[in-house]
Amino acid sequence: GDSVTQMEGPVTLSEEAFLTINCTYTATGYPSLFWYVQYPGEGLQLLLKATKADDKGSNKGFEATYRKETTSFHLEKGSVQVSDSAVYFCALSDPFNKFYFGSGTKLNVKP
Amino acid sequence: EADIYQTPRYLVIGTGKKITLECSQTMGHDKMYWYQQDPGMELHLIHYSYGVNSTEKGDLSSESTVSRIRTEHFPLTLESARPSHTSQYLCASSDYRVGPMNTEAFFGQGTRLTVV
Numbered sequence: 001g002d003s004v005t006q007m008e009g010p011v012t013l014s015e016e017a018f019l020t021i022n023c024t025y026t027a028t029g030y031p032s033l034f035w036y037v038q039y040p041g042e043g044l045q046l047l048l049k050a051t052k053a054d055d056k057g058s059n060k061g062f063e064a065t066y067r068k069e070t071t072s073f074h075l076e077k078g079s080v081q082v083s084d085s086a087v088y089f090c091a092l093s094d095p096f097n098k099f100y101f102g103s104g105t106k107l108n109v110k111p
Numbered sequence: 112e113a114d115i116y117q118t119p120r121y122l123v124i125g126t127g128k129k130i131t132l133e134c135s136q137t138m139g140h141d142k143m144y145w146y147q148q149d150p151g152m153e154l155h156l157i158h159y160s161y162g163v164n165s166t167e168k169g170d171l172s173s174e175s176t177v178s179r180i181r182t183e184h185f186p187l188t189l190e191s192a193r194p195s196h197t198s199q200y201l202c203a204s205s206d207y208r209v210g211p212m213n214t215e216a217f218f219g220q221g222t223r224l225t226v227v
Contacts, residue, residue, distance in 0.1 A: 034215055038152075043117075043201050043218035087152055091216075097142055097207055099216055104152035 002027045006090045006102035013080055013109050021075040021105050023064075023090035031092040033057075033066050033073040038087045038104070047075075047088070085109045114138050117202050117219035124192055124226055132187045132222045134202030141207040143185040144216065145169070145177060148199040160185060161207060192226040199223050 007022040025031065032051045036044040048057030053068035062077045073090060090102040115136040124130055136143070145158040146169075156169030160179040174196070175189050185204075189196055200223075203216040 032215075036218075041221075041223075043220045044203075044216075045218070046215045049215055089154070093205075093216075097205055097214075099144070099156075099203075099205075101154045104154075106152070 002031065002092060002094055002098075002100050004090050004092055004100050004102040006088075006105055008103070009087075009106040011105060011107050013107070015082055015109055015111055016079045017109075019075070019077040019080045019084075019107070021088055021090075021107070023073045023075065023102060025071050025073065025090075025092050025100075027071075027092060027094065029095045031094055033064070034091040034093070035062070035064055035073070035075050036089040036091060036101075038089065040086075044089060080107070080109045082109045082111055115202065115204055115217050115219045117200075117222050119222060120220060121223050122225070124224070126191075126193055126226055128192050130189050130192055130224070132200055132202075132224070134185045134187070134219055135183050136185075136204040136217070136219075137183060138204060138217065139182065140204035140217075141182070142205050143179065144203040144205075145175075145185070145187050146201040146203065147171060147173065148201055148221070154201070158187065192224075194226045197224060197226050 003026045034049045035047040037047045048059040050057040050066035056065045064075045087104045118133045141162040143160045146154045155171035157173040158177040201221045202219040205216040206214040
């Protein structure tokens with residue numbers, strides 16, 4: 001079945017460091033791919049998405065490119081801030097709108 | 112900004128009590144979901160619905176039940192709460208669009224349930 005695997009955390013970085021959170025997926029069809037962010041005590045918020053191969057999603061300095069050949073959707077940011085500290089979830093939706101989430105990666109950014 | 116609301120945000124209740132967690136959305140979405148999130152952060156789908164009068168069990172077995180009498184409302188009920196039900200419960204909704212280019216799921220802020 002479909003699944004998402006993302007790198008385990010926690011990831012601890014200093015402010016202004018470069019961020020990569022790896023995400024790979026397994027899907028039988030042509031999924032849409034998403035990154036969600038969850039701040040403490042809150043629900044998940046959509047960070048960015050990509051709906052077809054080679055699409056790049058971007059928002060708030062974060063980027064991810066839908067790579068069909070490597071079945072990956074890695075999240076990157078050039079310079080993280082303390083306010084980026086949160087849990088990040090990679091997800092896919094299958095053609096029937098069933099969502100599959102990774103296990104989440106906690107990011108801690110230190111001043 | 113997502114228009115999906117969960118109440119209450121926090122609930123502490125005694126064992127054996129009946130509880131209902133409320134979830135409402137104003138986006139007209141057909142599909143709605145309930146997830147249970149454990150302390151390790153992982154999300155587990157416990158219920159979903161394709162629309163009015165449709166309810167399905169998710170991947171994780173749950174003693175809770177749901178109903179979908181109106182498009183905008185998808186409450187979750189526990190008839191007899193137990194400490195093992197202590198968790199964060201997240202409600203979500205999405206447009207139901209079969210095929211590629213699906214829309215995203217929108218999440219409520221969650222209900223943190225503690226059963227003592």
